[in-house]
Amino acid sequence: MGACPHAWQHQLQHRGRMWAASPAFRRQLFLLRSLAPTCADGGRASSSSLRPHAMSAAAGPVYEADAEAVVRRITPPLDRARHKGQAGKIAIIGGCREYTGAPYFAAISALKVGADLSHVFCTKDAATVIKSYSPELIVHPILEESYSVRDDERESVSSSILTEVIKWVERFDCIVVGPGLGRDSFLMDGLFLITNNIGLVEDNSLAILTPNVYEYKRLVQKILNCEVNEENASEQLTALCQKIGGVTIMKKGKADVISDGKKVTQVSTFGSPRRCGGQGDILSGSVAVFSSWARHFLLSNEQPKETSVNPMVLGCIAGSLLLRKAAALAFEKNKRSTVTTDIIEFLGQSLEDICPAGR
Amino acid sequence: MGACPHAWQHQLQHRGRMWAASPAFRRQLFLLRSLAPTCADGGRASSSSLRPHAMSAAAGPVYEADAEAVVRRITPPLDRARHKGQAGKIAIIGGCREYTGAPYFAAISALKVGADLSHVFCTKDAATVIKSYSPELIVHPILEESYSVRDDERESVSSSILTEVIKWVERFDCIVVGPGLGRDSFLMDGLFLITNNIGLVEDNSLAILTPNVYEYKRLVQKILNCEVNEENASEQLTALCQKIGGVTIMKKGKADVISDGKKVTQVSTFGSPRRCGGQGDILSGSVAVFSSWARHFLLSNEQPKETSVNPMVLGCIAGSLLLRKAAALAFEKNKRSTVTTDIIEFLGQSLEDICPAGR
Numbered sequence: 001m002g003a004c005p006h007a008w009q010h011q012l013q014h015r016g017r018m019w020a021a022s023p024a025f026r027r028q029l030f031l032l033r034s035l036a037p038t039c040a041d042g043g044r045a046s047s048s049s050l051r052p053h054a055m056s057a058a059a060g061p062v063y064e065a066d067a068e069a070v071v072r073r074i075t076p077p078l079d080r081a082r083h084k085g086q087a088g089k090i091a092i093i094g095g096c097r098e099y100t101g102a103p104y105f106a107a108i109s110a111l112k113v114g115a116d117l118s119h120v121f122c123t124k125d126a127a128t129v130i131k132s133y134s135p136e137l138i139v140h141p142i143l144e145e146s147y148s149v150r151d152d153e154r155e156s157v158s159s160s161i162l163t164e165v166i167k168w169v170e171r172f173d174c175i176v177v178g179p180g181l182g183r184d185s186f187l188m189d190g191l192f193l194i195t196n197n198i199g200l201v202e203d204n205s206l207a208i209l210t211p212n213v214y215e216y217k218r219l220v221q222k223i224l225n226c227e228v229n230e231e232n233a234s235e236q237l238t239a240l241c242q243k244i245g246g247v248t249i250m251k252k253g254k255a256d257v258i259s260d261g262k263k264v265t266q267v268s269t270f271g272s273p274r275r276c277g278g279q280g281d282i283l284s285g286s287v288a289v290f291s292s293w294a295r296h297f298l299l300s301n302e303q304p305k306e307t308s309v310n311p312m313v314l315g316c317i318a319g320s321l322l323l324r325k326a327a328a329l330a331f332e333k334n335k336r337s338t339v340t341t342d343i344i345e346f347l348g349q350s351l352e353d354i355c356p357a358g359r
Numbered sequence: 360m361g362a363c364p365h366a367w368q369h370q371l372q373h374r375g376r377m378w379a380a381s382p383a384f385r386r387q388l389f390l391l392r393s394l395a396p397t398c399a400d401g402g403r404a405s406s407s408s409l410r411p412h413a414m415s416a417a418a419g420p421v422y423e424a425d426a427e428a429v430v431r432r433i434t435p436p437l438d439r440a441r442h443k444g445q446a447g448k449i450a451i452i453g454g455c456r457e458y459t460g461a462p463y464f465a466a467i468s469a470l471k472v473g474a475d476l477s478h479v480f481c482t483k484d485a486a487t488v489i490k491s492y493s494p495e496l497i498v499h500p501i502l503e504e505s506y507s508v509r510d511d512e513r514e515s516v517s518s519s520i521l522t523e524v525i526k527w528v529e530r531f532d533c534i535v536v537g538p539g540l541g542r543d544s545f546l547m548d549g550l551f552l553i554t555n556n557i558g559l560v561e562d563n564s565l566a567i568l569t570p571n572v573y574e575y576k577r578l579v580q581k582i583l584n585c586e587v588n589e590e591n592a593s594e595q596l597t598a599l600c601q602k603i604g605g606v607t608i609m610k611k612g613k614a615d616v617i618s619d620g621k622k623v624t625q626v627s628t629f630g631s632p633r634r635c636g637g638q639g640d641i642l643s644g645s646v647a648v649f650s651s652w653a654r655h656f657l658l659s660n661e662q663p664k665e666t667s668v669n670p671m672v673l674g675c676i677a678g679s680l681l682l683r684k685a686a687a688l689a690f691e692k693n694k695r696s697t698v699t700t701d702i703i704e705f706l707g708q709s710l711e712d713i714c715p716a717g718r
Contacts (some may be wrong), residue, residue, distance in 0.1 A: 348696025
């Protein structure tokens with residue numbers, strides 16, 4: 001969908017700090033910046049194992065992740081005593097005049113993976129369409145595009161949108177920014193925006209970027225001031241994560257290569273030869289749920305061994321595998337006519353095949 | 360969907376009294392208050408067995424209802440001689456800019472359980488979307504949210520909406536207020552509104568409240584001025600019903616606990632471990648139909664034994680069981696990817712399993 005999603009998990013214990021920072025926002029950045037935990041709880045999940053700036057680039061081979069074991073490990077058992085919301089509340093910030101499919105794919109995928117509630121924050125133009133795709137989603141028509149905002153209104157519109165988003169943002173376990181935000185000057189797409197304003201995620205160990213080949217190229221050029229180097233791909237990826245300050249990056253491709261600046265791992269299970277647009281949105285929605293689950297799992301299993309694992313990396317591994325399994329099943333059934341919706345239909349079976357709900 | 364539905368059955372023989380009372384409505388309450396039977400026929404169904412204020416809280420164990428027997432007893436036989444509408448005309452008042460799924464789930468569930476007609480009264484923003492979910496529903500885009508109403512217009516807008524609703528309201532067997540009304544100051548969500556304006560349902564033995572854990576907590580704090588007490592849960596629930604004046608309350612949870620201030624009964628048939636948002640809306644739509652059927656059944660079976668039963672309680676028992684059966688079947692098929700729409704698909708089979716249409 002031309003979208004550049006990246007998933008981003010946080011808790012806003014430091015909401016005050018977020019407020020304090022907001023007046024400094026550049027107008028078109030107010031939304032993303034307002035959602036950045038600004039390292040509020042960066043230490044919670046994995047900072048004990050992440051000292052990016054002190055580290056040197058890791059060398060050596062890239063190991064294939066035991067992705068099925070990761071999925072089985074972090075997926076919570078279905079407990080009869082649980083209440084609505086305890087399996088995950090996800091928010092997608094995306095959807096503009098051009099792109100309505102991308103945020104829908106991400107939001108519905110989150111539900112199909114097992115989240116309890118999935119919200120979408122989008123423009124008024126996009127809201128009616130996204131709602132009509134599915135009654136399962138809660139859609140907030142609160143964003144504005146430049147064509148609908150006079151220059152002299154931008155400040156006030158920005159702050160009223162910010163106020164509305166802040167009302168909601170604390171309720172979510174994970175927020176996905178950027179599927180289908182487009183390139184509107186007042187909106188800007190997630191990863192495109194990050195590339196040009198890296199401070200938004202800098203030193204945020206709960207931020208995940210999921211660039212495709214072209215987005216990765218722009219990131220490398222912008223952050224490392226060089227070209228992509230295939231010979232030292234893993235060292236370059238590690239260096240990129242470290243330079244940004246311990247964010248997790250999943251470089252999408254034939255194999256999805258994942259690093260948090262410390263280790264590099266990959267998922268290369270074959271999915272589907274179809275490259276229909278929207279698969280990256282399924283991925284971002286799935287990674288959002290799995291990284292939330294991984295974080296809860298690690299926070300409730302305090303053994304040193306466990307806490308040294310980065311939940312964001314586990315979330316990427318699990319999301320990557322699930323998409324690939326679902327894409328394979330969808331292609332087996334639909335062949336060349338496979339579209340993104342067909343893949344979403346198989347998310348449930350794919351998860352069930354890996355870790356049965358009855359276990 | 361974050362909504363707080365409660366079902367509410369009435370006949371408006373005393374429409375005159377409702378009009379007479381209307382000038383006293385507080386502006387944002389006009390709609391709900393206008394729908395309250397103001398005890399008009401509170402005595403019809405069960406007042407002979409309900410003297411709330413004179414009663415002391417019931418003690419003792421909570422008995423499991425024979426829910427299947429209740430469903431079989433109140434579900435009307437399908438008679439070829441019946442006309443459209445005789446199996447139930449249901450109205451849902453809900454649906455705003457953010458929530459369109461909740462009123463849709465309640466309205467379509469009413470049809471799937473067996474009602475003949477299902478109407479939705481919602482805001483203009485919500486109407487187009489809700490219509491697009493299903494051609495089965497009759498959707499009235501007549502409500503307004505504060506952002507679309509100038510302060511100096513509120514009175515006139517209120518009364519014109521009231522006039523429009525009144526035109527319709529007598530035609531329904533049951534009205535569900537509040538799935539997806541949100542918290543807009545001009546709209547307000549059903550149970551949230553009731554909690555803060557208990558007079559709307561006070562002494563109305565045809566009113567049903569279906570709070571979840573959090574909504575129940577707010578009700579107890581507001582009405583009984585204390586905290587939820589798990590040791591004396593059934594006594595507290597009974598006292599709450601009595602204090603409000605004989606309304607029926609179904610406290611949703613692992614077991615749905617139901618009381619009319621006289622007896623306490625529960626339905627604990629296991630449904631599904633999935634807690635996807637929207638199941639409460641299915642419940643409100645189903646309870647609306649079953650409580651209408653129960654009322655008609657009891658009114659046409661005048662034995663003393665029968666009339667001492669509260670049809671609202673029977674409706675809650677039947678609705679609770681049906682949702683749980685449908686959720687179990689949906690989960691068996693869809694596992695972790697089960698969403699509310701999947702559950703609605705199994706309402707018909709669940710009812711058929713309990714009481715075959717051919718009987």
